Amino acid sequence: MSSDDANRKMLSAINRLKFINDDIYKLQMKRKELSDKIIEISKGGIFSEDQINNFMQELSELEKQKFYLETEKNHIVGEIKGVLENKNVLLDRSMEICNLKGIMTVSGLPGIGKTETILKMLNNCNGRDKLIVVLRDRERIEKLVNEFNIDAKIYFINPIYTKKKLDIRSIDQVSKIANRLANDINKVLGDKRNPVIVIHRSNDISLDRIDEISGIIKEEFWSSFLQALATNEKEYLIIFNCDDVNEECTNLLSFSDYLLTVKYNEGNINIYLSRTRL
Amino acid sequence: MKYVNLLIFILIFIIPLILTFFTYSNIYAIPITYFLWLTMEIGLITFTMFFDDFRKSKKISGDLLEEYKRYKVAALVVSFNEDPETVRITVNAVKESLGDLGATYLLDDSNIEEISKKNQEICKEYGVKYLHRENRRGYKAGAINDFIKAYGKDYDIIGIFDVDQRPVKSFFKDLIPFFSDPGVAFVQIPQAYTELKSRVSIGAYYQQKPFFEVVMEGRNVVGSAFILGTGVLIRTSVLEKVGLLDESVVTEDLATSINIHSIGFKSIYVNYPGIWYGEAPLTVNAYLIQQGRWALGTFQSTWKTLNADVKPRVFLDYVSGLLYWLKEGPLTAFEISAPLIFLIFHIYILKVNPLLFAIIYYPVFLISMAFFVYSMRGSEYGIKGFFYHQFLEMIMMPSVILSFIAWATRRKKPFKVTPKGRKQKMSPFILLNIFLTAIFLFTIYQAYNWYKVSSNFFLKYSILVNLTWVIYFLFLNAGTFLIYFGKTENEEKLLIENKHHIN
Numbered sequence: 001m002s003s004d005d006a007n008r009k010m011l012s013a014i015n016r017l018k019f020i021n022d023d024i025y026k027l028q029m030k031r032k033e034l035s036d037k038i039i040e041i042s043k044g045g046i047f048s049e050d051q052i053n054n055f056m057q058e059l060s061e062l063e064k065q066k067f068y069l070e071t072e073k074n075h076i077v078g079e080i081k082g083v084l085e086n087k088n089v090l091l092d093r094s095m096e097i098c099n100l101k102g103i104m105t106v107s108g109l110p111g112i113g114k115t116e117t118i119l120k121m122l123n124n125c126n127g128r129d130k131l132i133v134v135l136r137d138r139e140r141i142e143k144l145v146n147e148f149n150i151d152a153k154i155y156f157i158n159p160i161y162t163k164k165k166l167d168i169r170s171i172d173q174v175s176k177i178a179n180r181l182a183n184d185i186n187k188v189l190g191d192k193r194n195p196v197i198v199i200h201r202s203n204d205i206s207l208d209r210i211d212e213i214s215g216i217i218k219e220e221f222w223s224s225f226l227q228a229l230a231t232n233e234k235e236y237l238i239i240f241n242c243d244d245v246n247e248e249c250t251n252l253l254s255f256s257d258y259l260l261t262v263k264y265n266e267g268n269i270n271i272y273l274s275r276t277r278l
Numbered sequence: 279m280k281y282v283n284l285l286i287f288i289l290i291f292i293i294p295l296i297l298t299f300f301t302y303s304n305i306y307a308i309p310i311t312y313f314l315w316l317t318m319e320i321g322l323i324t325f326t327m328f329f330d331d332f333r334k335s336k337k338i339s340g341d342l343l344e345e346y347k348r349y350k351v352a353a354l355v356v357s358f359n360e361d362p363e364t365v366r367i368t369v370n371a372v373k374e375s376l377g378d379l380g381a382t383y384l385l386d387d388s389n390i391e392e393i394s395k396k397n398q399e400i401c402k403e404y405g406v407k408y409l410h411r412e413n414r415r416g417y418k419a420g421a422i423n424d425f426i427k428a429y430g431k432d433y434d435i436i437g438i439f440d441v442d443q444r445p446v447k448s449f450f451k452d453l454i455p456f457f458s459d460p461g462v463a464f465v466q467i468p469q470a471y472t473e474l475k476s477r478v479s480i481g482a483y484y485q486q487k488p489f490f491e492v493v494m495e496g497r498n499v500v501g502s503a504f505i506l507g508t509g510v511l512i513r514t515s516v517l518e519k520v521g522l523l524d525e526s527v528v529t530e531d532l533a534t535s536i537n538i539h540s541i542g543f544k545s546i547y548v549n550y551p552g553i554w555y556g557e558a559p560l561t562v563n564a565y566l567i568q569q570g571r572w573a574l575g576t577f578q579s580t581w582k583t584l585n586a587d588v589k590p591r592v593f594l595d596y597v598s599g600l601l602y603w604l605k606e607g608p609l610t611a612f613e614i615s616a617p618l619i620f621l622i623f624h625i626y627i628l629k630v631n632p633l634l635f636a637i638i639y640y641p642v643f644l645i646s647m648a649f650f651v652y653s654m655r656g657s658e659y660g661i662k663g664f665f666y667h668q669f670l671e672m673i674m675m676p677s678v679i680l681s682f683i684a685w686a687t688r689r690k691k692p693f694k695v696t697p698k699g700r701k702q703k704m705s706p707f708i709l710l711n712i713f714l715t716a717i718f719l720f721t722i723y724q725a726y727n728w729y730k731v732s733s734n735f736f737l738k739y740s741i742l743v744n745l746t747w748v749i750y751f752l753f754l755n756a757g758t759f760l761i762y763f764g765k766t767e768n769e770e771k772l773l774i775e776n777k778h779h780i781n
Contacts, residue, residue, distance in 0.1 A: 133343065138451050139377075142346065154346040156455040159550040161342045167656075177338070184342045 013079045014254060020073045025216045027069065031062050077250055097273070098125035101194065101235045102257030103226065105202075105276075107242050107249040113269050114241055114262045115144065118198055123150050128237075129195040131155060133185060135162070135204040152198075155188060157181070157205070165207060174207065174217055175224040181205070182228030194235035202240040203248045218251045226255055283584050283593050290601070294319050303626035310619065311627050313612035318639070320601045320609065325646040327598045328488075331496025332653045339499040340546065344455030349434040351380035351450060351511075354425060355406075356418050358387045360441040362396035369406045371444040371555075372437075379450055380433060383407045385421040387414050418507070419523040419530035426522055430514045440508040442557035443469060449552045453511055456546050463516040463543035464535075467509045468494065470556035477764025478565050479558035481670035484663035492653050494547045502588070502595035503547035504535035516543050524582075528690065529575025533582055536596060540587040562673060562705035562762060570677040573603040577685035606671055607678025614751050617744035618717060621725045632740040669757035676710055704762065711758045718752040 038055055097104075098121070108114045122130050130152035134141050138156060145152055164177055189195055199205060206218050229236070240256070242249040253259065253276060261272045294315035302311045353376045355369050365384065373382040384401050386408065388394040394410055401408035411421060422438065430436075435457060439445065449467075456465045468490035471483040497503045505512070507529075516538060517523065524533035535545065559565040576599055583596045616627050628635070651664050684691065725745045732738055 138346070138448075155343040156346050156451075157342055158344055158455060159452045159548050159552070160338060160340070163548070163550050164338055167336075169656075180338055181342055187341065188343055188345070 009079070013076050017073065017076045017080070017250070018254075020069055020076065021216060021219075024066065024069050024073065027062060027066050031059065031066070034059050034062065073247075077247070080253070097121050097237075097260075098128060098196070100258060101237050103238050103240070103255055104258040104260055105240045105242050105249055105252045105256040106260040106262065107244050108262035109264075110243045110245065112262050112264055114243075115141070115200065117260075117262055117269075117271055118200075118239055118241055119144050119148050119150055122152060122196060122198065123148050125196055129153075129189075129192045130198075131185075131189065131195055132198045132200060133157060133205075134200045137200065137204075141200060155185075168207065171217065171220060174220050178221045178224035179228040182225045185229060189236075194237075196237045196239065198239045198241060200241045202242045202252055203245070206248065206251070218248075219254070222252060222255055280585065280587060280593075282590055283586065286590065286593065287584060287597060290319070290323070290597070291316070301629050303629040307619065307625050307627050310612055310616055313609060314616050314627060317605060317609040317613045320605045321646070322642070324598055324602055324605065325642075325649075327594065328492065328653070329649065331500075332492050332649075333496075334499040335492050335495030337499050341459075345458040346455055347458050349379070349454055349457060350432065351376060351435045351437060351454065352425070352429065352433040353380065353382045353437040353439065353450075354385055354422060355382070355439050355441060356385045356387075356421055357397065357441045358414070358418075359390050359393055360388075362393055362400060364441055365397055366400045366404075367555075368439065368441050368444050369400065370404055372439055373404055373406055375445045375447050375449045376437070377450070379454070381407055383409055383425065383429075385425055386410050387417075387421055389414075416523075416525040416530075419525045419534075423522040423525065426514060426517060430518065433514055435511050436514055436517075437511045438508060442555075443508045443553050444555040445509065446552050446554050450511075452550070452552065453548065456548075457511070457513060459544070461542075461544045462513070462546055463538045464505055464510055464512040465546045465548060466494075466503060466506055467548050467550060467552040469506055469509060470551065470553035471558035472553075472555050473557045476560050477666075477761045478562055478670070479560055481666040481761055482558045482565060484659060484666040485670050487657060487659050487663065488650065488654055488667075490549060491657060495549050497595050498545075498547035498549075500591050500595055501544060502539065502592040503545045505531035505545075507531040509553050513543075516541075527575050527578035527582070528571055529579070532575055532599075533579050536579065536582050536586050536588075539592060540585075562707065565670070566674060566677040566705070566707060569674045570681045573607060573678040573681035574684055576600050576603050577682060580685075603678055604682070607675060607682050610672075610675050611679060613747075614714070617747040618721050620744050621721045621728065621741065621748065624728070632736060632743050636739075636743055665757060666761075668754055669761055672754045673707065673711070673758045673761060676707055708759075708762050711755055711762070714755050715752065718748055718755060721748050722752070 034055055038052075038059070106114050106118055130150065132141060132145065132152050132154045134154060135157040138154075141154060145154060161177070161181065168174060168177065185197065189197075202222075206221050226238075229238070239260075240252055242252055256276050259274045259276050261274070263270045263272070294312055297315045298308060298312040301315075302308050353372045355365070355372055357365055369382060369384055376382055382404075384397060384406055386394055386397050387410075388397065398408050398410070400406070409421075409425060411424065414420065416423060422436070426436070435454065437445075437450065453465045453467070456462050469486065471479060471486060474480045474483055494503055510531075517534075519541060520534065520537040523530045524537060527533045539545065559568050579596075580600060583593070583600060586593055586596060588596075619625050620627055647664070651659070651661060654660070654663065657663075722745065725741055725748070729738060729741045729745075732741065
């Protein structure tokens with residue numbers, strides 16, 4: 001497959017993914033509405049037996065549709081990953097990464113060694129300011145930074161962020177909190193020219209509580225966050241450490257310039273770097 | 279003294295005086311007229327402040343990112359004759375949370391030898407440092423101050439915990455980064471009431487909710503959040519600058535906060551669940567002792583508040599705390615007595631058009647109540663929590679009045695009742711509520727008779743307006759018996775079910 005063919009295939013897959021995400025979101029909203037009605041009934045509401053049966057039938061229909069859409073979605077995600085794998089370059093010189101700018105998602109299963117990989121890479125990035133933004137897992141990060149003797153500043157996101165995240169009830173609040181976090185990162189960056197910023201982990205920072213109704217809300221979060229960081233205008237390299245669970249990394253994929261995949265293969269950890277921007 | 283503070287404070291008390299001058303009806307009832315206006319004005323002020331706090335509580339104040347630096351921390355657990363088993367679990371939780379950041383100390387003032395011996399063994403077992411005082415000079419504040427004098431130079435930050443409040447594992451790691459701003463003097467989190475084993479404790483839990491969720495969140499944005507005595511981290515150097523914890527008042531936390539804000543340091547309040555175990559007062563007596571102490575401490579801090587070198591909005595927050603206690607204690611007594619005096623003795627208190635009064639005041643009163651409930655949406659507070667809160671405030675009225683009298687007469691303890699842990703079937707304060715019930719019923723009967731014989735429209739209307747108040751107070755007073763005679767297990771079950779439903 002030529003490079004153009006691969007790009008076209010991926011673009012089409014990403015577009016289909018967006019539509020599927022929309023449909024899943026609508027379906028989940030409908031399901032939530034129905035579930036609320038059923039809860040009302042269980043509290044002794046005013047619905048007749050026929051209506052209750054209808055609700056239950058409708059709910060089961062929605063479950064079927066959801067299953068179908070999710071299967072389709074997994075298929076598309078697999079397709080995208082397949083294209084990317086073909087474009088993979090086995091990464092053997094981490095120095096290359098230090099020259100990059102833009103957004104990089106480091107994806108892999110939990111515990112496979114992503115954090116260590118990122119930190120080792122950071123260690124080689126001389127001449128760039130390094131900043132690690134952490135919400136959870138603080139002790140481990142602090143320990144690893146000391147162990148690898150990395151010249152990086154660690155910034156903790158404080159519990160106010162977690163609390164405000166829990167209070168979110170509307171989409172405008174999603175943008176607000178994303179903007180606010182990005183602005184605070186900009187503030188600590190000050191006039192640093194070309195820093196490397198590690199976000200550990202994207203799963204902690206995006207909106208986990210409202211997972212059940214929102215691939216869209218997560219997309220909105222990352223879109224606002226990256227817009228406020230103004231990555232296009234600056235020479236940042238932002239590295240998202242992303243555990244590949246609950247399609248967290250898929251949400252980040254459409255914003256990323258690079259995908260770094262950490263894979264376990266016959267006792268070895270292989271690291272692949274791919275460009276994702278078409 | 280700051281003149282702006284004085285001016286604001288005097289104005290609060292002058293405005294009702296002016297209104298009294300224009301509306302008094304009977305020269306002998308002038309004090310009641312004045313205090314009635316003062317109550318209404320304070321109601322309006324506290325509601326406005328609450329509204330503003332609510333608006334502000336939605337904002338994100340301060341930075342979300344803090345640079346990680348290492349500090350040397352001393353975690354202090356303060357105890358006085360507490361159950362050693364409770365001490366054991368708490369010191370262990372605090373030590374676990376502190377990790378390698380510093381040392382955990384038990385400041386034990388227990389004067390029962392058996393308890394202090396047991397505590398000493400527990401500390402040895404868990405590697406916690408044990409400090410014991412023979413005298414209780416300055417009580418809790420004294421114990422902490424004595425610690426700072428002896429060991430303060432070895433630590434950048436101290437954490438303070440009551441024996442009945444246990445921090446989560448990440449407490450120190452979560453909160454210490456705030457100190458990377460050298461202007462931050464202390465970081466406070468809400469107290470937790472997780473052990474809800476009586477209706478009093480459930481009521482206290484609900485009563486705390488608006489304070490922690492709205493008032494303190496708002497005050498955090500304003501810059502007037504204050505120390506709550508437990509679940510707090512304080513920069514040692516700032517404490518040394520203000521002459522350590524203020525032992526001159528019974529609530530050293532409030533007074534010290536005023537001192538800290540007055541020298542320009544910042545406070546942070548983080549509304550997050552950093553305490554996984556917290557005991558609420560179990561009995562009415564324990565609750566009244568707690569509320570009486572808080573009220574007395576606030577009254578004792580009046581002059582300190584007036585002298586506070588802070589911005590007017592911060593000053594208003596501190597004054598609003600003072601006005602709250604004034605309103606819940608002595609002024610509630612005047613609020614209750616005004617319709618009773620009118621309906622029993624036919625003495626007119628206010629010379630205002632009753633129709634106009636009802637049109638203006640009732641909507642304000644109802645809106646403020648509705649807003650209060652609305653502000654707590656999303657939590658399990660609701661109407662049920664609101665009424666629990668109101669019934670408990672009705673119960674606490676006499677203890678706040680006694681605290682006010684103790685302050686006026688310069689006594690250190692407002693009253694004596696049996697504290698928690700000792701068996702006493704019923705609080706003696708129930709007699710007051712029984713007496714009030716009788717008075718309210720008698721007043722309703724009198725009002726009915728008067729209404730029947732009166733022919734003037736405005737008089738009839740005035741009787742109805744006053745009767746509404748008596749019925750409202752009768753309702754609140756009846757609610758206090760639900761607390762006094764509560765079947766605790768059922769209520770606990772209900773609350774757990776309610777929590778599950780919310781989740």
